[in-house]
Amino acid sequence: MSKRLWFVLILFGLVGQIAWSVENIYFNLFIYNTISKSTSSVTLMVQLSGIVATVTTLFAGILSDKLGNRKYFVSVGYLCWGLLTLSFAFVTKENTQIWFGLTEELEIIQLTIAIVITLDCIMTAFGSTANDAAFNAYVTDNTGNARSLAEGVLSAMPLIAMLIVAGGFGIIVTTLGYPGLFVGVGTLMSLSGIIGLWLINDNPNLKKSNSDFISDLLYGFRVSVIKKNRQLYLYFLAMGIYGIASQIYMPYLIIFMQEYLHFDAIQYSVVFACVILGASVIAIFLGNRFDGKNKDRLLMLFSIIYIVGMLSLYITAKTTAGININLVMVLVGITSLILMTGFVQILALLGAQIRDYTPAENIGKLQGIRMIFFVLIPMFIGPMIGQKINETTNLTYVDPINGSLAHVPSPEIFLTSGIFCVFIFYPLILLKRK
Secondary structure: OOHHHHHHHHHHHHHHHHHHHHHHHHHHHHHHHHOOOOHHHHHHHHHHHHHHHHHHHHHHHHHHHHHOOOHHHHHHHHHHHHHHHHHHHHOOHHHHHHHHOOOOHHHHHHHHHHHHHHHHHHHHHHHHHHHHHHHHHHHHHHHHHHHHHHHHHHHHHHHHHHHHHHHHHHHHHHHHHHHHHHHHHHHHHHHHHHHHHHHOOOOOOOOOOOOOHHHHHHHOOOHHHHHHOHHHHHHHHHHHHHHHHHHHHHHHHHHHHHHOOOOOHHHHHHHHHHHHHHHHHHHHHHHOOOOOOOHHHHHHHHHHHHHHHHHHHHHHHHHOOOOOHHHHHHHHHHHHHHHHHHHHHHHHHHHHHHHHHOOHHHHHHHHHHHHHHHHHHHHHHHHHHHHHHHHHHOOEEEOOOOOOEEEOOOOHHHHHHHHHHHHHHHHHHHHHHO
């Protein structure tokens, strides 16, 4: 692949993942720390965001096929995505009180949460158009025989983005607050969109599609298409199971470290830095070594590693209460590295297999189906299970600032995630038999 193509993949892959990480980490913390210390609000936001992302990708993927264009969907999408992210700088309880003339604290909190969730859904629509639909199709269009290497590098982007966001961006929040974070990230995303107008070139083989829009919309749901692409849909199923297991704990991960493990921003940033750097190095090192290997066996291996990581993190959290905080950081770091190594390698392997088995002539049509298993099902079911675990364990405390009841995520979310992830072996065994 050319240097220009590598630059485009890395720029938009990294900036896109930074944007998603800010949404997945700091939007959750933003609601929890500044509006309401309730994990139920986080759960609702994640679920609605998943629905919007899937529906948007389904339509945008087909539309990019019909117009034979990825460039403007990516570039303009990132530009608008950034502007909407920037708009969160103006959302506060104080502004809600001023704008709507409210006096009751409960009404102010509820309306502010509604504003955040609504803006998040609109922002997600642009993000899914630009990243999930157009950029993913663009990667499949242009990587060809270097797909596993490209996927290995791109699979490290969520971890690198998480390192930047959870580590470096903590300093921005400490010094400039959440408004400074949203302005900085939004500006970065919009500038990337402008750069894309000059740098992105669509594959010359990408042509306009004259097929019927409704037919294209229903394409991936047809029984004949599913039977014809049986292996692809088994990988979709595996992705859905993996995604649900991940989303049981992922929305609450930083809150868990902050409230249950009692890590401050510096401490959880250090843990994240070590874990993510280690997992990223492993991902890039292994990326170009998977070509020619039996990826289904590798998926089984890393699924076991992922499950072991989640279970070991649960045991660590349950058995380290009251011991030296530095030792807790070391133990959590080791178990988290096992977890993140499995997490990123499964993502890379499934991503490569899904791209390899996606019919080249129907890439855009199937991006929405991919999102159903990659986003909709995991982000709807996973947080719902996680929230149920949090409600059942009922770990709470009284917020000293406003006297309200605050909810704390429990270690059982990792135990549940590990148990649920066992189901990933069902589609993998079917693929092996095939």
